[in-house]
């Protein structure tokens with residue numbers, strides 16, 4: 123479908139979505155209609171099936187053996203809040219990197235007022251973490267390590283397996299924020315030492331906004347963030363122990379989850395490897411184009427093998443928000459400027475407080491979009 | 507026709523029922539058995555049975571042994587078996 127703009131903000135939310143996702147949302151609202159986990163009539167049972175199948179599809183995509191351990195949330199922000207607040211208690215210590223999103227740093231900031239101690243491990247200028255620095259930051263009371271799989275500012279992929287091993291050897295719980303990798307970079311939770319994994323459903327997973335997931339490995343016990351009706355269960359006041367119900371109180375976002383399930387089916391069919399290959403070709407084209415422009419600085423790892431398809435840059439002497447505005451206004455190119463909800467990451471790469479312009483090609487972009495974008499940035503840089 | 511008769515009998519809320527802890531497990535059991543061509547049907551749970559899941563699954567007596575061993579093989583725990 124021809125669109126009057128070029129969408130390069132897939133790191134915020136992917137657009138467009140696969141046709142199957144739109145159909146699944148429509149079907150859930152138009153035909154299914156019932157409330158999952160509630161009544162016993164056919165429409166409620168059909169809603170149960172939608173939720174079940176979505177859960178199974180995502181588990182297949184991420185290599186999760188026990189699908190009851192995958193929780194649906196309203197987004198990665200809720201997933202990260204649940205994981206962080208569900209495990210930490212007063213007196214605990216937590217280690218995070220300097221590339222974390224506000225959905226990690228803000229819950230931790232509020233916990234730090236309740237005697238939870240936080241250590242932020244600094245990454246290098248390209249946003250890369252040295253696993254040894256994590257080891258050095260660990261204390262006797264370290265309960266949790268949180269690491270973004272790939273930063274939403276630099277797109278640099280972090281050494282999660284190495285950090286996971288460090289955590290596991292010491293019995294520390296390891297939480298990974300996979301917002302920028304789920305769906306676009308292969309993840310097999312059966313084989314990597316990750317205890318909890320949070321992701322948005324609406325970015326690389328190609329589902330609707332208002333969806334997210336949290337995987338909780340067996341043996342990890344969390345207290346729920348919210349308590350309430352899980353539907354048809356016993357009529358006592360105690361929140362159930364069994365997963366997923368324990369963490370899914372309240373009427374679920376059935377249309378959103380239906381869409382997310384369809385998106386996961388789409389990705390299983392396309393394969394994440396093929397998605398990555400496609401996106402990284404666009405990324406490399408963009409990178410090569412931008413580094414050749416005088417006055418342009420790009421951020422993040424220079425090794426495409428250590429990157430997801432997202433590139434932040436600045437043009438010397440120009441305010442990134444102005445560049446982003448001109449791209450939209452004059453060239454119909456949609457980017458994101460500013461601090462990207464990750465001020466620490468910008469401090470790490472040296473772009474605080476002005477931020478940077480971020481371009482994130484996705485599954486539905488084509489090489490022509492990148493050519494036009496490079497030409498536009500060239501124009502803006504030349505006219506300085 | 508015994509097969510037809512037995513499928514017909516799935517419609518009544520009498521016979522052998524399996525109970526699972528959560529809706530998720532009930533769905534998983536249903537899809538596992540259906541994939542193995544074992545006919546089942548879900549019913550609302552009678553009040554007296556305590557479980558997080560509000561549904562129970564009817565299985566034909568002739569399929570019960572196969573169904574139970576298949577569920578065991580898949581690690582799907584049956585919380586209770588009941589006769590109504």
Ligand SMILES: Cc1ncc(COP(=O)(O)O)c(C=O)c1O
Nearest residue numbers: 197198199223225274299301322
């Ligand atoms: C790295 C990272 N973590 C967390 C989030 C928060 O996700 P959501 O907006 O789905 O809650 C985002 C995106 O906004 C992100 O890029």
